[in-house]
Amino acid sequence: MKISLNWLADYVELPADSDELARKLTMAGLEVEGIERLGEGLDGVVVGHILESKQHPNAEKLSVTKVDAGKLGQLQIVCGAKNYKVGDKVPLATLGTKLPGGLKIEKAKLRGEESFGMLCSEKELGLAEEASGLLILDPSLVPGTPIAEALHLKDVVFEVNVTPNRSDCLSHLGIAREVAALTGKALKLPHVSIKESGKPASQLVKVKLEEPERCPRYAARVLEGVKLGPSPMWMQSRLRAVGIRAISNAVDVTNYVLMECGQPLHAFDLDLVAEQTIVVRKAKAAEKMTTLDGKERELSAEDLVIADAKAPSALAGVMGGATSEVSAQTRRILLESAYFAPGNIRRTARRHALHSESSHRFERGVDPEGVLFAQDRAAKLLAELCQATVAPGRVDACPKPAARRTFTLRFERVGQVLGTPVEKSKVAAVLTGLGFQLELSGETAKVTVPSWRGDVEGEADCVEEVARTLGFGSIPAALPRGVAHVAAEPMSRLLDGRLRGALSAAGFDEVVNYSFVGAKDLEVLTPGVKPIAVKNPLSLDQAVMCTTRLAGLLQNVKRSLNRQVADVRLYELGRIYLPQKEKGAKTPADEQRMLTGVMVGSRTPQQWGQPAQAVDFFDLKGALEQVLEASGIKGAQFVPARSAILHPRSAAELKVGEVSLGTMGELHPKVAQALDMPRGVYVFELRCEALEQVAQLVPASKGVPRFPAVLRDIALILDDQVAAAAVEAEIRSAGGGLVEEALLFDQYRGQNIPAGKKSLAYAIRYRAADRTLTDEETLQAQGRIVARLGEKFGAELRAQ
Numbered sequence: 001m002k003i004s005l006n007w008l009a010d011y012v013e014l015p016a017d018s019d020e021l022a023r024k025l026t027m028a029g030l031e032v033e034g035i036e037r038l039g040e041g042l043d044g045v046v047v048g049h050i051l052e053s054k055q056h057p058n059a060e061k062l063s064v065t066k067v068d069a070g071k072l073g074q075l076q077i078v079c080g081a082k083n084y085k086v087g088d089k090v091p092l093a094t095l096g097t098k099l100p101g102g103l104k105i106e107k108a109k110l111r112g113e114e115s116f117g118m119l120c121s122e123k124e125l126g127l128a129e130e131a132s133g134l135l136i137l138d139p140s141l142v143p144g145t146p147i148a149e150a151l152h153l154k155d156v157v158f159e160v161n162v163t164p165n166r167s168d169c170l171s172h173l174g175i176a177r178e179v180a181a182l183t184g185k186a187l188k189l190p191h192v193s194i195k196e197s198g199k200p201a202s203q204l205v206k207v208k209l210e211e212p213e214r215c216p217r218y219a220a221r222v223l224e225g226v227k228l229g230p231s232p233m234w235m236q237s238r239l240r241a242v243g244i245r246a247i248s249n250a251v252d253v254t255n256y257v258l259m260e261c262g263q264p265l266h267a268f269d270l271d272l273v274a275e276q277t278i279v280v281r282k283a284k285a286a287e288k289m290t291t292l293d294g295k296e297r298e299l300s301a302e303d304l305v306i307a308d309a310k311a312p313s314a315l316a317g318v319m320g321g322a323t324s325e326v327s328a329q330t331r332r333i334l335l336e337s338a339y340f341a342p343g344n345i346r347r348t349a350r351r352h353a354l355h356s357e358s359s360h361r362f363e364r365g366v367d368p369e370g371v372l373f374a375q376d377r378a379a380k381l382l383a384e385l386c387q388a389t390v391a392p393g394r395v396d397a398c399p400k401p402a403a404r405r406t407f408t409l410r411f412e413r414v415g416q417v418l419g420t421p422v423e424k425s426k427v428a429a430v431l432t433g434l435g436f437q438l439e440l441s442g443e444t445a446k447v448t449v450p451s452w453r454g455d456v457e458g459e460a461d462c463v464e465e466v467a468r469t470l471g472f473g474s475i476p477a478a479l480p481r482g483v484a485h486v487a488a489e490p491m492s493r494l495l496d497g498r499l500r501g502a503l504s505a506a507g508f509d510e511v512v513n514y515s516f517v518g519a520k521d522l523e524v525l526t527p528g529v530k531p532i533a534v535k536n537p538l539s540l541d542q543a544v545m546c547t548t549r550l551a552g553l554l555q556n557v558k559r560s561l562n563r564q565v566a567d568v569r570l571y572e573l574g575r576i577y578l579p580q581k582e583k584g585a586k587t588p589a590d591e592q593r594m595l596t597g598v599m600v601g602s603r604t605p606q607q608w609g610q611p612a613q614a615v616d617f618f619d620l621k622g623a624l625e626q627v628l629e630a631s632g633i634k635g636a637q638f639v640p641a642r643s644a645i646l647h648p649r650s651a652a653e654l655k656v657g658e659v660s661l662g663t664m665g666e667l668h669p670k671v672a673q674a675l676d677m678p679r680g681v682y683v684f685e686l687r688c689e690a691l692e693q694v695a696q697l698v699p700a701s702k703g704v705p706r707f708p709a710v711l712r713d714i715a716l717i718l719d720d721q722v723a724a725a726a727v728e729a730e731i732r733s734a735g736g737g738l739v740e741e742a743l744l745f746d747q748y749r750g751q752n753i754p755a756g757k758k759s760l761a762y763a764i765r766y767r768a769a770d771r772t773l774t775d776e777e778t779l780q781a782q783g784r785i786v787a788r789l790g791e792k793f794g795a796e797l798r799a800q
Contacts, residue, residue: 002242003175005156007260011176013185018156024182025160028468030169034159038241039148042125044097044105046070047150048077048117049143050088058111065119067092070144078108078115083133090134091120091147100126127151127240138233152237165455167364171262174452181433181469190260192376194383196392198224205270205334209397210281214304214341215316217371217398218280221335221379222270222391226250228328231385244357249385250326250333253378255357262452263337263366263374264358266306266314270332272324275309278334280397283312290322291315291354303348304340317345317362318354333382337375339368368402369451405449409462412443417463420475430469431462492688494697495631496573499595502630506623508569508597513552515575516542521551524674527644532577532589545577545589549596550645550683554675557598561678567601573688593688595662599623600681617650620664620682624654627686632696636661637725645671646683654686656694662686709740709767710778714785715798720749720758722793727760734788738773738781741765759798 005018015021022032049068056062056078065077069092077092084090094117097105101124108115118124121131125147141150148154160175168174173189180187201222209218230236231252239246244255254265270276283299289312290296297315299305304316314320317340326333346363349355372394379390409431415421428438428445435450449456456462467475500510518541522531531544546552549572560568574596577589599620603613621638628636633656641653646665654661664684672679718727724744731742746761753759764785766778789795 001160001162001170003158003160003172004238004241005158006152006154007172007238007241008176008179010190011173011188012180013183014179015183018158021179022158025158025175025178027471027473028178028182029163030166030175030178031161032158033161036157036159038155038157039153041098041100042148042153043146044094045091045099045120045125045147046072046094047137047141047143047145047147048075048090048092048119050084050086050090053079053084053086056111056113058113062110062113064113067117067119068143069094069117070142072144075116076114077117077119078110078113079119079134081119081121081133084119084136087139088134089137089139089141089143091125091137093118093120093124099124127153150233152234155237155241157241164364167361167366167454168262168452170361170364171258172260174262177435181430184433190377192373192380194376194380194390196390198389198391201391201393202395204276204391205273205395206275206277207395207397208277208279208281209399210279211304212399214344215280215338216341216400216402217339217368217396218278219337219371219375219397220278220395221337221375223333223335223379223382223386223388224331224391226331226333226382226386226388228326228330228386235385248326250330250382253381253385254335256381257374257378258357258361261370261374261377262361263370264317264361265374265378266320266336266358267326268313268320268324268334268336269326269330270334271330273308273313273334274311276334277309278313278336279307279309280316280338281305281307287312289313289315291319292322292325293319293354294322297352297354300351302344303351304344306336315348315352315354316340318349318352318359319356333386333388335375335378335382337371337378339366339371365454367452372396402451404451405457407447407458409438409445409447409459410443411445413459414463414466417460418467418475419478422466422470426470427466430466434465434469436462436465491692491695491697495688495692495695498630498695498697499573499627499691502627503571503597503623506569506626508571508599508623511553511556511570511572513549513556513572513574514542515546515577517544517546517551518542519544521555521675522547524671525550525554525645530579532579547576547578548685549574549576549594550598550685553596553598553683554677554681557600557681558675558677561600567605569597569599569601571595571597595627595686595688595691596684597623598681598683600678614680615682617652617666617682620684621652624664624684624686631691632699633691633694634696637729638664639723639725641665644668650682659690659694660687661690661694705767705769707768707770707772709765710773710775712764712766712778712782713761714764714782715746715759715761716789716795717753717757717759717798718789718793718795720756722795724760727789727793727795728762730788730792731762731764731785734785735764735766735781736784738766738768738777739764739785740767761798 026032046069050065051068052066053063056064061080063079065079067075067077069075093105095105105118119134122128122135123131162169177187204222205220207218207220228248228250231246231249235252235256236246242259246252250267254267258264283303283305285301287299288296305312306314306316313324340362342363342365345359349359382388383390411424411427414427437448439446516534526547529547531547533544537543553570553572556570557568575591575593577591580590599615603615603619606612636656638652638654641651641663643651643663645668647668651665653663662685667681667683669679728742732739743763745763748759766773
């Protein structure tokens with residue numbers, strides 16, 4: 001939002017230092033992001049009066065002019081423009097002037113004719129991006145007058161970042177109200193008395209309000225005898241300062257009042273409004289209209305339109321229509337001022353990708369009681385600048401006027417929240433200065449919120465108003481008071497840190513994807529599970545809630561592979577959203593937090609010493625073992641599993657006792673093909689809730705063993721289908737509490753091993769906690785183990 005200090009000074013006395021004013025506004029929550037000082041670089045440009053113009057003797061496209069420059073006398077200027085005539089007043093850049101674009105004006109000789117300056121266009125003065133000729137000035141200006149003074153260009157403009165909740169500050173009056181409260185100066189509102197004559201407005205126009213919920217108020221005024229033309233220079237300069245191009249006096253008035261009061265207005269050519277009837281209604285499905293930007297738009301049944309008796313005339317709160325646009329032929333104007341429900345305007349503007357100054361304010365909420373004030377202000381200006389006659393009264397359709405919000409403020413509570421006492425009189429002065437009405441009653445006050453402060457809902461908001469107006473720097477610094485100890489960090493957060501550290505050490509990078517994915521990907525990855533649809537998706541690729549985080553991770557991998565990044569290791573900590581199994585559940589989705597990862601590419605970076613090797617099941621298993629170790633999880637087993645998305649040869653379930661932690665393995669070739677992925681992609685999915693259940697984040701030391709260990713090896717021949725983890729479990733069980741460790745150090749298939757069999761060799765460490773084991777005890781334990789394995793798995797000792 002651009003704010004002109006020249007304009008702002010009409011309503012409140014400003015501090016002499018503009019930088020100090022910017023600091024105060026910023027500290028009060030209205031951040032001044034930039035300060036522009038207009039008129040700089042134009043010190044040598046004055047009003048010139050063209051006295052004479054003749055064709056250049058040596059150039060067809062040039063003219064030689066004689067220009068009255070006031071105190072500088074008459075100067076000869078060679079000019080290439082053709083849009084002027086003798087007697088016009090134009091900007092003259094005198095010798096030594098450096099224009100905003102960097103051009104320095106020096107004495108020159110053009111095709112043999114001397115030139116002692118330059119006649120300027122708006123572009124050369126930095127007032128417009130394009131120009132077709134010289135800027136023709138007001139003929140009443142005195143030659144030699146500095147151009148910055150003549151065009152009211154000397155100004156300071158603030159670029160204020162107005163937060164969405166402070167729509168009341170999207171105007172000069174709104175900012176002036178804040179300045180008055182911050183500086184203690186009086187606020188001066190513009191005078192809006194109007195001289196009315198002729199037929200009453202109620203006889204000239206009719207208003208039908210069919211959507212009072214979406215448009216609680218619609219007011220119409222009529223002006224006759226309108227004479228269109230350029231607006232005065234003071235108005236043009238103010239609009240130009242805030243970034244609005246001057247068009248005509250009628251249109252400029254509506255824009256001026258918009259930037260002054262924050263209330264969008266629209267002017268219709270009343271003679272182009274069918275039957276002089278305004279209908280505020282919903283658009284019909286597939287109904288079309290052409291907006292002022294020249295685009296034909298197909299409307300939705302959810303759009304609100306301002307129509308006449310035949311067709312739409314404006315897209316309500318967003319942009320007017322071309323059918324009733326004010327033009328040079330306009331003689332009667334219907335001036336609209338209305339209040340529209342913010343949510344509907346926001347959806348309409350987004351639906352049509354049409355953001356305007358009007359929609360920007362309506363979708364944040366304008367002052368419902370400011371509708372009539374702004375309309376009268378515009379009518380007064382139109383009467384003055386367009387020599388129009390204002391019809392008596394107005395048509396004001398307002399079935400249910402909005403009531404102001406009220407609540408009780410406890411003065412003691414202000415000091416409790418801010419941590420420092422604030423005098424009751426000071427609190428009352430601040431709130432009154434901001435427009436709040438207070439009815440004092442002892443240590444409380446009944447607060448009536450002004451109509452323009454839709455963001456203030458209760459006592460806490462009033463405390464905030466006091467704090468920001470008095471200045472947060474006025475609150476003394478103090479150490480916080482509270483409990484003497486800090487609560488322990490939740491286990492879930494501690495575990496997350498361990499998981500991230502372990503996977504990072506294993507070469508994985510963390511990603512954060514959207515929870516919205518495409519339905520087609522989920523059909524492949526979670527067949528049989530119906531995902532929860534998003535009501536208003538951004539695109540088809542984000543139409544449903546994810547039932548597995550693999551959908552996003554695999555898209556990350558695909559994107560990397562398409563960009564020749566072949567080695568990818570990624571993981572994500574996030575939620576999945578499953579449909580509720582029970583009807584009447586309190587939440588729409590069964591949310592489960594998952595640790596999901598994917599691995600593809602080479603095992604190690606490419607080097608000259610050995611050929612590249614692709615990652616396999618055991619690389620992924622090793623990474624997960626690091627995760628288990630970091631989480632303090634003991635006794636985990638990788639057992640064969642069946643999964644619709646994993647290759648049968650490598651699908652495994654990770655379990656601790658009866659607790660299932662999740663699954664891992666190679667992506668099934670058919671799934672990889674459906675997702676346009678290569679083979680050799682390994683994935684895992686672990687449930688965070690299950691990990692928390694079995695994790696031991698605080699390590700327990702067993703101390704240094706007092707008695708020595710006995711080491712024995714054992715080599716067994718077993719069926720190929722027997723899992724090594726199951727063999728290890730039986731070794732520990734049959735050892736009678738003496739087996740401290742059973743480590744698989746060799747697996748062999750081949751010569752001297754029957755088909756369908758394999759050899760597993762274990763290094764077993766025996767140890768007793770209360771004595772030194774004898775050879776006999778060790779041999780007995782070894783014998784029990786061999787017997788148990790033979791009975792359980794049909795295992796045979798392998799000959800050495």
